[in-house]
Amino acid sequence: MSAERSDDVALDPAAERVADFVSAEVGSPASAKSSEREFVRRLGRFRQAQRNRKRFVLGAAVASAVIIVGLAGSRFRDHAPATPVLSYQVDNRDPPSGGYILASQTADAVVAFSDGSTVRMAARARGRVVEVNSRGAKFALDDGKVSVDVVHTPRAQWTFEAGPFRVSVHGTSFTVAWNPVDAVFEVRLASGSVSVASPVAGPEIQMRAGQTLKVSLRDQSSTLGTMSSTEGPPAGTGAGSPSFEPPTIAPAASGPSESPRWSHRNWMTALSENKAADIVADADRRGLPTVLDRADSEDLWALANAARYAGRYSIASRALDAHRRRFPSSERSREAAFLLGRLHDGDRDGPESALRWYDRYLVEAHDGVGVSDALGRKMTLLQRWNRRAEALTVARDYLRRFPRGTYANAARALVRSSTADQ
């Protein structure tokens, strides 16, 4: 610690003592090949996200320029005043900050916009006015049912999002419902026309007045039908609320025994953009059991890592377990054993769980790149729990296999201290 310190400020001996002690205790963290591979993978995703962002920014800049030029031209031509941005109230009061609206347990909440359009949220519905502009608004429905009555104008632009679905509207009355627990989405169109973007049905679905659409993500089925004659227009337009009795749902073509297809969430990209908390929140929103049962390998792996980074270790552990259960022969599942070991490394009730996972990884990985790391961590864990004889065995094994490895110094120190004790 002293070779480089001849320059200027005199060193404080007490502070130096502390520094030397801490440096020796902390040593060097693991920098295994597995970390390198994980980094290279993250970097690839990061670069892809950067490229996408650049394309988006460029596209947005071009689009903005076109819009500005168009607007300026139109203003010069017409000398017309700019259309004001719409405002809205919730139950005749100013909107809540952030636009988040939670309808009460027993009564509807009415969101009234300044152009006369209304969104009636059924009791217990949750949603948010995401954006308001001069031509309409964007509304996100988190859970429950809303009845919408949009005033028709030539350039109206309204969007309603519910889970992974998006309903684009011009001037119309309809009801939309979203049940995130059962992953069921439903639209009933009383008048006008809407188009629905659905992750199940492929291209946008154009709906006409009197039609209904019901999509079940779980069954991977979608049904476009007609409203029965007994059904009136949606609530808020003067008649009763639609019953939302389940219409005829077409069963999935592949039969009920086949596992439903997971709609890829691209969480790996989100992870590379440091959106770990968003990923965990998204998984929570979709229902963790559903995600653990259905997510594809990539999304599940991203969730496990996002939960680790966000400090949600229980979710991380469940995601890693699920990955091993559902994709047992994959390389990620082998790595999952190691990560599970790390997650249990700090267990207060003993090292057994972590040791079990490290051992399992050592068996499964055989001579894999993370073996040095797993052995080293196993050794330090045993030391920490004062199981010196076992730690010593692992230390000797480590030195035999990785004499220049990251934990070699710690292993040698252990062997030396044991020799001194004898």
Place this chain on the structure above:
Amino acid sequence: MGALRAGDPDAPAALWARYSPSVGRVLAKALGPSLDIEDLTQEVFLRVFGRLPSLRDPSALRAFVLAVAMNVLKWELRRRWIGRRVRLSGSGTLPDIESTSADAEARHALRRCYRIFDSLPTKERMAFVLRYMEGMTIDDVAAALEVSISTAKRWVSRGAAKVAEQVTGDPDLCGFFAGEREEDARER
């Protein structure tokens, strides 16, 4: 550096292999060993690649990586500082300092040392780590923290003085280090 700029597919792994041990070591010393170190190290390198186009002098790559690491460290220390104030553990410190030592006394001493480090302002803690634990010259400390040499000297001195003062005022630590000195003398 040329390979990095030319987009050589092996360059990221080579850069990682070359600099990640030292970055991980500095982070571990500054923060104490924890699960986060590996993730933070990766975060450092992602930022390095994001900012690589702004590096004009290829010979300054090491200093550049270290400066980015210091930036990540600064934010992590601040995040932990807020964490300690928002949800203090019973002992007043975050329970994530783990020693690899088998010696219970050493583990206890290490926890107390990090409690002292936690009391330092972020900049003084970083300066102390680089100078005292990494053995850097004041010039290098100043470059890594992107401050003048006189500022770096001031931060190092203040950090070290506070550490020394608190260690001296802590009977347990004083006893521990006195015992260590005697042991060293015996070994010699």
